[in-house]
Structure formats: C-alpha cells, structure tokens
Amino acid sequence: MTPGRTAGTGPPEAAQHGKLGMERRDFLKILVQGILVLLSTLAAVTAAIFAYPARIRQKTVQFIDVSSEDELPGRGIKRVVYEESGRKSIVYLAREGDSYVAFSPVCTHLGCLVSYNRSQNRFLCPCHGGKYDASGRVIEGPPPLPLTRLPMKVEKGRVFVGFKV
Amino acid sequence: MGKIFDWIDAKFHVKAPHGGFLQRRLPEGLSYAYCLGGAAFTAYTILLFTGMLLSIYYVPSEHDAYSSILRIQHEVHLGWLIRGMHKWSATILIIFLIGHTLRVFISRAYRPPKELNWVVGVITMVSCFASGFTGYLLPWDQKAYWATEVGTSMAHTIPAIGTYVMYFVRGGIDVDGTTLIRFYSIHVHWLPLGMLALLWMHFHMIKRQGIKRPL
Ligand code: HEM
C-alpha cells in the first residue's frame, strides 16, 4: 500500500461544518498547535527556573586550621600542606620581623600555583615566569600584584588562616 | 503562529516536501497500539530535554558525582522534578518500546520492504538499554556502583576475549573514576546523538513506506 499523496482534502465526512463553523480538521489543527505552544512555554519556564542559581551569596572569610603553632617557621618561609574537606591544599607561612604572615600560593597573574625556591629565596610561578621575593613582592614577570596575604591568627596552639569560601 | 511559521518556511521550504507525509491518508482500522511508537518518541524527547538540564549541574567525577546529585535533588530549584522526570521517562520509554515492538511484530509490519526499519528499530532498542545501563552508574552511590560491577563483569564470561571486553568497558581492571567518565560520555553524547540519527532513519523510512494496513 502506498499512502495517498493526493490526500490533501481529507475524506468527505470530514468536510462537515460543525457548530463553530469550522472544519473538524482545522479545529484539531488549532488544538494541537495550542497544546504544543503551551507545552513548550511550560518547558521553557521550568528550564529557566531550574537553571537559575539556587544559592547566590558573597564569599565570606572562614578561618581554617592549617597546622600547630610549633610548626611556625623560626625564620624564613615554610610550605604547609593542610587538608580541608578531603582535599589537600597549600599555604606559605613566613616569619616577618616579630610576626607571621600567610601567603596564598595562587599567582596574581592567571592563578597558577607558585612554589617557594629556597636556594633563590623566591616564589617562582611555573606558568609565565612570574617571580616574587620572600615578602611576596613581584620582581619579574607578568604578575600585576604581590602575592595575596591571607588573614591569620594563632589560637590555643593552632594556626588558623582565613580563606574566602 | 501560523504567519510566523509561513514566513520562516518561505525561506526554508520544509513544509511542502513534508506535505505528503503530514497530510497522507492512513489505512483504515488503526488502533491506539499504532501510537506506541509516537509515545516512545515523546518519552525520548523528554529524556533529551531533562537530561540536558541535568547536565547543567551534574559533575562526572569520582569526587563530586554523588554530592552533585544530592545538590540537584535538594538545593536546585525544581531539581527533584527534573531528576524524577528523567528517571520515570526512562522507565516509560522501555515500556512503550516493548509495546511498540510487539505491535510491529503482531501486525507483521517487519516484512519486506520494511525489514531495514525493523533492524534500525532493534539497534535503537539496544541503544535505549545501553542508555539505561550507563545512566544507572551516574549517581555514583552504592547501588549504582555494584550494579555496574555486576553488569560489566558479565562481559568477562565471553569466551577468549571476555576479559579484554570487560577492561574496555570499565576502562581498567576495576569500576572506578575512569568507568564513571566513560559511562557519562556514552550516556550524554554518543547514545543520544546516535539515537537521533537512528530515529531520523526510522521516521524517514516510515515517510517513504507508510504504515502497514492492519491485518
Ligand atoms: C526510541 C525508539 C523508537 C521510536 C521512538 C519509534 C517510533 C516509531 C513510530 C512513531 C512509528 C510509526 C508507527 C507507530 O507509531 O506505531 C514507528 C514504526 C515502526 N517501528 Fe519504531 N520506534 C522505536 C523503536 C522501534 C523498535 C525497537 C522496533 C523493532 C524492533 C521498531 C520497528 C518499527 C517498524 C518496523 C515500524 C513500521 C511499522 C509499520 O509500518 O506499521 N521501532 N516507530
């Protein structure tokens, strides 16, 4: 059987005009189109609600326990590895005069992680050759700002460093 | 609506070539059983759409997969609804597919010249099963993990090459993060796109060959 390609007019019984003064097939066509428009609108609205972020908040500083007070460097710079919700991260603790500072290892250029090189007494960035001195000042390369100094405090023998989370 | 569509169609010319399909005569005596293919297609469309939405939040990594599922379920606006729709449509799709296959089988619509459409249908059905299997791992909870452990270990029983097939499916010796990422890739890229191509062939052949007159 081949479907009739000539069947644009429909069977004769469909040609009756109902109370609406409209052919049955025209009515159905409008009905189906209406349902399609309604459903796609509903889907679009649902999708927009779903995709809109549920939690929009500014990051706040939270203090995280990174090490014990005994591990603070007597002089120079110390690389400290700490664990926060199952992930290992790094922070640099440094002695500066009588006090301490915490440096974020995130390069201020494009965010690679710098590493402290003891023999050169420099923080070196592997990505585009950024160099910082022991107090975080840029001495070479593209970084626009010194290394970020993170807020820190020592309480009850533990060292806490503030991160924005 | 009609006016806008006509304006677009004046450039695209999709309406006229499909007129023979959209306006064709159908054989007499069709029952609702002939709607099962269309019903399956509706379920597939819902799966595609809700799946694309879920992919906005789902994270296919060993560390984050489960927590991203929890976030979708409890934090994301209407996340529970989209996730539920995806899950239920998957089940309903399989039910419609089995019904559709039975209808085609009973009405002997698989006979020449439609044998190729039957073959395309079978490949589509296998793709649907594969979608279900790969999707089941994605929540990365205990049930997902052990179902995949058991499911993939079946490959092991194939004579001679079984072990290698299993390594291939798992991406290693064990079910781990590598398995998760490859299942994710198969589930969201390879199968949905492949099925789109298969369904296009399916519908194109129906357009050319028509629906078989009921027995
Ligand atoms: C996602 C999966 C599938 C979709 C969306 C789908 C969709 C459809 C649709 C809309 C039709 C038109 C007639 C009807 O609705 O009954 C059709 C016909 C057909 N389908 Fe499928 N189908 C699928 C899977 C399958 C499977 C698994 C088989 C067989 C193993 C199959 C074999 C056929 C055949 C042979 C026809 C022609 C029937 C006739 O001429 O009467 N399809 N399909």
Ligand code: FES
């Ligand atoms: S990111 Fe460090 S130099 Fe570019």
